[in-house]
Amino acid sequence: MTDASLAAAIGCLPEHDPDSLPVELARRVIAQLVTPVGGAERVHLNAALGRVLAADLLSPIDVPASDNAAMDGYAVRSSDLAAEGPTRLRVAGSAFAGRPCRDGPATGEAVRIMTGAVMPAGCDTVVPQELVSVVGDEIEVPAGQSAGQHRRLRGEDLGAGGAALRAGRRLSPADIGLIASLGQAEVQVRRRLRVAFFSTGDELRSIGEPLAPGEVYDSNRYTLHGMLARLGVDAIDMGVVRDDPAALEAAVRSASQDADAIISSGGVSVGEADFTREVLGRLGEVAFWRIAMRPGRPLAFGRIGAAAYFGLPGNPVAVMISFYFFARDALLQMMGATPTLTPLLRATACTDIRKRRGRTEYQRGILGVGPDGAMQVQLTGNQGSGVLRSMSEANCIVVLPHDRADVKAGEAVDCLAFEGLI
Ligand code: AMP
Ligand code: MG
Numbered sequence: 001m002t003d004a005s006l007a008a009a010i011g012c013l014p015e016h017d018p019d020s021l022p023v024e025l026a027r028r029v030i031a032q033l034v035t036p037v038g039g040a041e042r043v044h045l046n047a048a049l050g051r052v053l054a055a056d057l058l059s060p061i062d063v064p065a066s067d068n069a070a071m072d073g074y075a076v077r078s079s080d081l082a083a084e085g086p087t088r089l090r091v092a093g094s095a096f097a098g099r100p101c102r103d104g105p106a107t108g109e110a111v112r113i114m115t116g117a118v119m120p121a122g123c124d125t126v127v128p129q130e131l132v133s134v135v136g137d138e139i140e141v142p143a144g145q146s147a148g149q150h151r152r153l154r155g156e157d158l159g160a161g162g163a164a165l166r167a168g169r170r171l172s173p174a175d176i177g178l179i180a181s182l183g184q185a186e187v188q189v190r191r192r193l194r195v196a197f198f199s200t201g202d203e204l205r206s207i208g209e210p211l212a213p214g215e216v217y218d219s220n221r222y223t224l225h226g227m228l229a230r231l232g233v234d235a236i237d238m239g240v241v242r243d244d245p246a247a248l249e250a251a252v253r254s255a256s257q258d259a260d261a262i263i264s265s266g267g268v269s270v271g272e273a274d275f276t277r278e279v280l281g282r283l284g285e286v287a288f289w290r291i292a293m294r295p296g297r298p299l300a301f302g303r304i305g306a307a308a309y310f311g312l313p314g315n316p317v318a319v320m321i322s323f324y325f326f327a328r329d330a331l332l333q334m335m336g337a338t339p340t341l342t343p344l345l346r347a348t349a350c351t352d353i354r355k356r357r358g359r360t361e362y363q364r365g366i367l368g369v370g371p372d373g374a375m376q377v378q379l380t381g382n383q384g385s386g387v388l389r390s391m392s393e394a395n396c397i398v399v400l401p402h403d404r405a406d407v408k409a410g411e412a413v414d415c416l417a418f419e420g421l422i
Helices: 006-011 023-033 173-181 220-231 245-258 273-283 316-334 388-393
Strands: 040-044 073-076 087-095 109-113 125-128 133-135 138-141 163-165 186-190 194-200 234-241 261-265 284-294 298-304 307-312 345-349 360-369 375-379 396-400 412-417
Touching (some): 006 284, 006 298, 023 298, 023 316, 073 087, 073 138, 163 173, 194 220, 194 245, 220 234, 220 261, 220 316, 234 245, 245 261, 245 273, 245 298, 261 316, 273 298, 273 307, 284 307, 298 316, 307 316, 316 360, 316 388, 345 360, 360 412, 375 396
Parallel strands (some): 087 109, 194 234, 194 261, 261 307, 284 360, 345 375
Antiparallel strands (some): 040 186, 073 109, 073 125, 284 298, 298 307, 345 412, 360 375, 360 396, 396 412
């Protein structure tokens, strides 16, 4: 977290209804206040997936390391080729990937070459084999070849000392392959973010315990655990905290000493916010918002000691939506990751969707391909904010922006696909 005050960041927001803060404004305040944590470590490439690069990764070598052939064919000197009409050249040897030709050919000679093989000394051009006619130990090259064709130049992909990847990159399988191609076994990454999380509520039972009337199993703890695991943070599971000021205070105090970020679920809705607000107000600086969104709405955000605090709503779907649209980007920012665009897919709504203007609505949907081959999306039935089953059935969230009104079947909507996110 920066040292800037939360109150000052909120004070800079454009005019808004305090009872209905637009999603974008809340996201803006959060983004202003969280900062990357310090500390880095070296890890083996096999442990680097999803980690954030701590410094620019400079290539120690030229890639490719030498000029080489981009096609199977014959390496020639372009100066040997006649400007008009075919040219006959004697085949004086061969070059394979990993087995270069020792000596370059003499003037008037060509070398049989395979893709990836080092260009023989003196040769600058590759003539693809399908263009060439072989006549005994000679080839006939047709006119019209251009000097330098089908040859990859040394350092063309990356020069020695150039940045192969920039600091802040969350490493993908392709990135890890790229690092391996530079001959590096280890990579310098930021330390893992430590995120403590707990559920609140007297009605919650942990799995394995019997349920009394009115009680429910604590599912948020598992949802949060899964979502945090996908981000690659060190998740510290603090279990269930009772609706009791002393218990909440003890949990938050200990979490703030241990973790870079604290996530709680429940206890921020009207009726429960009062004691939460009182406890957190004593321990740090926390704003209690009512966001213009559905599902979701109550959200607390602030700082407890050096830790960022996210108080998510308790409803099982609201907790997920609030995590994805408020906590996830902030945690990535704290991990030191360079912000990347999460692409939204445009799809045709299969049915009418009721939407109230003046709030962002997130509907659970199933994206598929329609009879015309274009993307279409269907809602997953009951959209109640406690109905986790429809979240489980969904493969996307239909994001209906603040100013949009009802959607008619056949209109286009934006969808956030779960693949790669959830
Ligand atoms: P709250 O935000 O604490 O008022 O909770 C809103 C609703 O979400 C209530 O019906 C709670 O029982 C439910 N809820 C809160 N926390 C959890 C949880 N960890 N697991 C499952 N349901 C929860
Ligand atoms: Mg509660």
